[in-house]
Amino acid sequence: MDFDEKYTEETYILFNEPRMHVVFIDDKGGSSTYHGINKRKHNLTAYRIDGGLMGANDGKQCDYGLYCKDLKELRLIELKGSDVDEAFKQLENTIKRLLDHSINSNTRVFARIVASKVKTPDIKTQTKIRLEKLLLARSGNLRYCSKKMKDIIS
Secondary structure: OHHHHHHOOOOOEEEEEOOOEEEOOOOOOOOOOOEEOOOOOOOOEEEEEEEOEEEHHHHHOOOOEEEEEEOEEEEEEEEEEOHHHHHHOOOOOOHHHHOOOOOOOEEEEEEEEEOOOOOOOOOHHHHHHHHHHHHEEEEEEEEEEEEEEEOOOO
């Protein structure tokens, strides 16, 4: 089954339409912003994951999900302060909880982290390595940056 067929509850769906631009802003007072650019105007479904699709009993999770049925792609988006390693854990937990065996294995999964501050240098922690392996198994990747991210949905 496709992701949008399993998760249909309107209480956690923010929109389901062909938007050219998708913007998520950190609603916890941070300065992180994700900007998805959908040039081909694919139909997108946006999910509130933290406090929506997943509850407090599900452990730590990312903030938003953005699903494109045409491309069979799911973007998991975390808007964070400065603890990027914690964001890796949240994304890993979200993937393990939401993408069970009932979801088509050909759904590509991408993880996006926009932090108010990213520590340098880029060090491969065990948490990051585990997340990257999960994403690679779903033909996706991990991107993270500081303050603002522009992400092309093609």
